[in-house]
Amino acid sequence: MTEVPEHLLRRSRERRKALGLPVPGEEGEEAAPAAEAPAEGEAAPEAEAPAAEAPAAEAPAAAGGEGDGGGDRGGVPAHLLERSRRRRAALAGGGDGGAEAPAAAAAAPAGGGTATATAPKIAAPTVTGPGGHTQRLLTVVKSGSIQQTRAEAQDKVHTWPHLLVVEFAATLVVSAALLIFSALVRAPLLGLADFNRTPNPSKAPWYFLGLQELLTMFHPMVAGVTIPGIALGLLAFAPYVDKNPSHVPKDRKFAISIMTLFLMLWAVLVIIGSFFRGPGFNFVFPWNNGIFFEL
Amino acid sequence: MAIGNGRNGGNGNGRRLAKVLETADEKIRGSQAWTSIFRPGSVYRRGYTDSPRNRSYVIMNNVLYHLHPVKVKRHAVKVSYTLCLGGLSFFLFIVLTVTGIFLMFFYRPTAAAAWNDVQTLETAVTFGSLVRNMHRWAAHLMVLTVFLHMSRVFYHGAYKAPREFNWVIGVILLTLTLLLSFTGYLLPWDQLALWAVTVGTNMMGYTPVFGSQVKFVLLGSQEISSATLLRWYVLHVLLLPFVIVIFMAVHFWRVRKDGGLSGPL
Numbered sequence: 001m002t003e004v005p006e007h008l009l010r011r012s013r014e015r016r017k018a019l020g021l022p023v024p025g026e027e028g029e030e031a032a033p034a035a036e037a038p039a040e041g042e043a044a045p046e047a048e049a050p051a052a053e054a055p056a057a058e059a060p061a062a063a064g065g066e067g068d069g070g071g072d073r074g075g076v077p078a079h080l081l082e083r084s085r086r087r088r089a090a091l092a093g094g095g096d097g098g099a100e101a102p103a104a105a106a107a108a109p110a111g112g113g114t115a116t117a118t119a120p121k122i123a124a125p126t127v128t129g130p131g132g133h134t135q136r137l138l139t140v141v142k143s144g145s146i147q148q149t150r151a152e153a154q155d156k157v158h159t160w161p162h163l164l165v166v167e168f169a170a171t172l173v174v175s176a177a178l179l180i181f182s183a184l185v186r187a188p189l190l191g192l193a194d195f196n197r198t199p200n201p202s203k204a205p206w207y208f209l210g211l212q213e214l215l216t217m218f219h220p221m222v223a224g225v226t227i228p229g230i231a232l233g234l235l236a237f238a239p240y241v242d243k244n245p246s247h248v249p250k251d252r253k254f255a256i257s258i259m260t261l262f263l264m265l266w267a268v269l270v271i272i273g274s275f276f277r278g279p280g281f282n283f284v285f286p287w288n289n290g291i292f293f294e295l
Numbered sequence: 296m297a298i299g300n301g302r303n304g305g306n307g308n309g310r311r312l313a314k315v316l317e318t319a320d321e322k323i324r325g326s327q328a329w330t331s332i333f334r335p336g337s338v339y340r341r342g343y344t345d346s347p348r349n350r351s352y353v354i355m356n357n358v359l360y361h362l363h364p365v366k367v368k369r370h371a372v373k374v375s376y377t378l379c380l381g382g383l384s385f386f387l388f389i390v391l392t393v394t395g396i397f398l399m400f401f402y403r404p405t406a407a408a409a410w411n412d413v414q415t416l417e418t419a420v421t422f423g424s425l426v427r428n429m430h431r432w433a434a435h436l437m438v439l440t441v442f443l444h445m446s447r448v449f450y451h452g453a454y455k456a457p458r459e460f461n462w463v464i465g466v467i468l469l470t471l472t473l474l475l476s477f478t479g480y481l482l483p484w485d486q487l488a489l490w491a492v493t494v495g496t497n498m499m500g501y502t503p504v505f506g507s508q509v510k511f512v513l514l515g516s517q518e519i520s521s522a523t524l525l526r527w528y529v530l531h532v533l534l535l536p537f538v539i540v541i542f543m544a545v546h547f548w549r550v551r552k553d554g555g556l557s558g559p560l
Contacts, residue, residue, distance in 0.1 A: 154368060170386075174383055224501045236466040239456075
């Protein structure tokens with residue numbers, strides 16, 4: 001037998017107590033141990049499902065088994081036969097417990113007449129599912145437990161066509177621009193690499209020219225390792241440093257200022273390194289000596 | 296798709312042509328082969344209509360579009376919000392992969408052959424010069440778009456909870472992009488490549504404690520040599536693309552898991 005969760009067992013015990021039935025956990029000693037097993041097996045689904053079978057579960061307990069009590073219908077357990085008989089009687093007799101009424105709302109009309117008199121009214125599943133099967137609700141999985149849910153509705157549009165059209169247009173524009181630019185502008189290819197001829201100036205690729213610029217001011221270890229290391233580290237950990245939850249620019253003046261300062265500083269260093277450094281990596285003006293820069 | 300409704304022509308020939316086209320359309324797009332290729336909801340399928348159901352199917356039934364959710368926030372579709380920078384970085388990566396594979400057919404990573412191969416590619420291979428130019432300019436452009444994408448994300452505050460980790464991945468992707476560009480810089484084996492890389496690797500030689508070891512691992516020798524070229528070639532065409540694709544997969548996946556694009560502000 002599969003393991004029944006603790007909270008379902010507890011709920012079943014409470015409900016059985018309310019119905020005045022023997023509870024297996026506490027005073028279940030009066031019932032035979034053999035009869036306890038089917039009674040408990042019934043209890044788990046019954047917890048969520050309407051409990052019309054609760055009184056019926058008594059049947060095997062009283063009979064002490066399922067074979068001898070209701071043996072007239074080959075193999076169908078006595079308590080099920082009993083339940084079916086009772087439900088049919090209920091449908092025939094009670095006009096209010098019609099099949100169109102929601103299962104949860106319909107009170108058990110017949111069933112354990114004595115038990116339901118005192119207990120809170122428990123719905124009987126008078127509605128049958130497809131193929132005549134009675135549906136039982138085992139458990140309700142709330143959506144929040146398996147996926148992210150939002151309380152408020154969001155203004156959304158279909159990805160196709162709204163987003164895909166934009167993406168397609170963007171890729172077309174970039175492809176066209178790239179193709180035209182590549183057809184017009186040649187990528188540089190200087191002479192064969194020569195270890196004996198150092199060009200003056202020697203420059204790193206443009207995105208590292210900021211670092212090379214720092215090299216003119218600091219010791220190589222500071223400029224080449226420490227500063228970029230710290231900058232990259234701070235950048236990566238920005239979300240954990242910036243605890244301000246707001247996304248609105250006016251609440252983020254400090255963060256925006258720092259970042260803008262950082263980006264501007266970097267851009268200025270790259271631009272100086274690219275266009276304002278001539279032979280010997282000395283400062284020159286591009287309008288005086290020309291540009292010493294290759295992409 | 297209304298292929299010839301016979302109203303505008305009015306003459307017999309026009310109507311007959313419309314009928315022939317309609318039959319052909321039914322034969323081709325109604326065939327088993329066609330319907331097996333284009334899944335339900337495909338715009339190429341016969342009888343496609345613009346319904347919410349089909350709009351969803353277009354995304355769900357296509358392996359490429361499937362990267363997207365079926366629906367996105369309305370403000371996230373505006374070009375002015377993202378400037379398409381992240382998507383364009385990815386697109387440029389694809390362009391670089393395609394052009395790079397083309398270049399690999401004509402290139403040998405040895406000090407003796409590399410420069411000559413590039414020279415031959417430029418002068419003797421059909422579209423060789425164009426494809427090399429595209430590869431180089433797309434590479435510079437990608438560095439730029441990745442950088443601008445990062446700035447955009449920062450100014451929108453999009454790195455805040457629950458997107459902190461995706462920002463960290465993004466910084467890693469930026470670093471990998473720079474490394475990809477830098478390793479590719481050496482491959483033409485011309486004066487520009489050699490001395491730019493010399494400047495760059497000299498800087499890494501100043502890493503505290505392990506400086507000379509770091510430099511040796513990077514260069515495969517004490518100074519830049521044919522060993523360096525081979526090493527950087529493998530990094531450039533194999534290892535770094537492999538790593539960056541993994542990080543990109545996580546990056547895109549997290550964008551969706553963290554609830555799509557941030558905002559609106």
